[in-house]
Amino acid sequence: MPPRRRLTPPDWLVRTLKPQRAPVPWPAVARASVAMSAPLAAGLATGHTAYGALASMGALSGVIGDTADAYRMRILNIAVPQLSGAVGVAVGTLVNGQGWFAVVAVTAVALVSGMISTIGAVASVAGLLLLLNCVVGAGLPMPGDWWLAPLLMTSGGALVLLLALLAWPLRGGVPERAAVASTYRGVAHLLEAASQDPVGYAEARFAVTQSLNQAYDLVLARRARTHGRNPEQVRLVAQLNAVTPVVEAAPAVHQCGVPLPPQVPDAVRALADTIAAGRPAEAAPLTLPEPDGPAARALDHAVRHAAEVAARTGENDFTNVDDRLGHPAALRVRARRGARNVLLSGASWRYGLRLALCIGTAQILVSTVPVPRSYWVALTITFVMKPDFGSVFSRAVLRAVGTAAGLVVAAAVLAEVPLGWWDVPVMLLLAPLIPALTPRGYAFQTAAITPVILLLSDLLNHQGTALLGPRLLDSLTGCAIALVAGYLLWPESWHTRIGDRLADAVADTASYVECAFGSAEEPAVRARMRRRLYRDLSVIRTEFQRALTEPPPTGRRAAAWWPLVVAVERIVDATTAARVRVRHGAAPPTAAEVTQVVRQLRELSQGLRDAVVLEEVRVEFGAPAADGAGVLEHVRQEVAAARAIGVRGGPTAEMIRP
Secondary structure: OOOOOOOOOOHHHHHHHOOOOOOOOHHHHHHHHHHHHHHHHHHHHHOOHHHHHHHHHHHHHHHHHOOOOOHHHHHHHHHHHHHHHHHHHHHHHHHOOOOHHHHHHHHHHHHHHHHHOOOOHHHHHHHHHHHHHHHHHHHOOOOOOOOHHHHHHHHHHHHHHHHHHOOHHHHOOHHHHHHHHHHHHHHHHHHHHHHHOHHHHHHHHHHHHHHHHHHHHHHHHHHHHHOOOOHHHHHHHHHHHHHHHHHHHHHHHHHHOOOOOOHHHHHHHHHHHHHHHOOOOOOOOOOOOOOOOHHHHHHHHHHHHHHHHHOOOOHHHHOOOOOOOOOOOOHHHHHHHHHHHHHHOHHHHHHHHHHHHHHHHHHHHHHHOOOOOOHHHHHHHHHHOOOOOOOHHHHHHHHHHHHHHHHHHHHHHHHHOOOOOOHHHHHHHHOOHHHHHHHHOHHHHHHHHHHHHHHHHHHHHOOHHHHHHHHHHHHHHHHHHHHHHHHHOOHHHHOOOHHHHHHHHHHHHHHHHHHHOOOOOOHHHHHHHHHHHHHHHHHHHHHHHHHOOOOOOHHHHHHHHHHHHHHHHHHHHHHHHHHHHHHOOOOOOOHHHHHHHHHHHHHHHHHHHHOOEOOOOOOOOOOOOOHHHOOOHHHHHHHHHHHHHOOEOOOOHHHHOO
């Protein structure tokens, strides 16, 4: 008798439900507790419970957007979405009970919301609250005049912003310094992995890329709004620029395979400590061992330069800093550019139409079928259909699971806690769960938000446990509409986009190889190109992780691209290492060698664009080349390995074979 198979969930479902590791943001936890319970207490104390509930709803929107570390970023992350949400609830309140006119109005708001959500992170949250509050206003009768609900909800969000900015006079600049220091610590770990942990080197490199992205975004965003050369911000930019050569030297150290003296990463960590403390590093020379070979000399030079920059104290010491990334455009210029891109972008129109189709379908359904408190259907779709929050399919699954878990908590609260002052301590306990569980994953965030929303809804309509059944049915209905109208009807949803993005990255890599060994290019141009390329590869990695949560065949096809993603990262690393070796004494490659590598990369890029299916092929990477083999030998090996992975089913698959 054959052995019985154990029933195990599929891999894509396990990856979807697996909680992410993340620290608990304790300051945000404290702010959520105070900001959401205080308006409730004020409403009960003044005899206007509904007003307090609306202000708490606004505070909930502020808590969702309270994710930035830098204080200036908090203003944008919380204030801009709050203004957008106020417009949404005003529109919803004005069309409440207007029948088909309300359906058309909410659908139009969904189109606008979807289009502006593609601009960036802040615009995405603003678009979310615009549609979310419009749906709530159109489906839930608001107390008072049409302007009262927007005012109350905005005041709740303003309370979150006020609490988020309380420590600014005492801790101004601390988040930016912490981000730069974290980058230095990540670089120290990268150097250790480069010489001692070949398996962990790729993950350490990815972590450094993410850390650099975050640090540059924080520092440059602050500079864009200070409109001038703030000495502290110039210093942080100089320190980020100074660590870039250390990052560039890491691939060369990795290729050598020689253990790195521990004094080198220790010196980088010491610089991180001084940057975090906001004090200049000691001016005493570093005690580093004598370097041996081009890679070691490059790293020694880079670390000493970083130490010299960290030791500068006077404002004039940073007047001639090589600002490799340049100055960001003014905020109004970027806003105008973003608006133009949205109006002319096919992707923004497609997403806006998808969201409008889903919301319109939901509004027509609840207008023709009697559904109590029907706004929850469209509300579910609004959360599930966010373009930058992950796969629509996986979010629909997570939404259903999280709602079911949240309803269990809500059932206990609504059944056992009487209406009135007991709701305040309950909110004190439930509200902090939102920022605490949000980093763990969407299902955890939904499980935390659901009982809070139901508690506030009960304060407005006094339905008690009668809310539970309809809310579960509405959530499942919204998930079903999102899956059908927002996922299955759009082939681009269930065909992974990694191939096209990877083809673009390979083409950019070819341009980077040309730039790295072209005598006419400035170092700043090469630095900007390398940073942009690593950022693009980081986005591809994130897209790959999202695609893995899709069910077969999409998830399985996405997994097949992974070896090539790694291979392209190795090509970029090898090119950077070759450039470092040339800069520190190695013979430069000939023009013919560069042309050959560039041609092979562009052939690979074209093959990826024309491919139908990419299948995983195991590739053994060659041994390190001898010093006499040429500075591009490592690059050629990595290009050959990438081409050997192969494209199956594409009309030009033959031409990309090595």
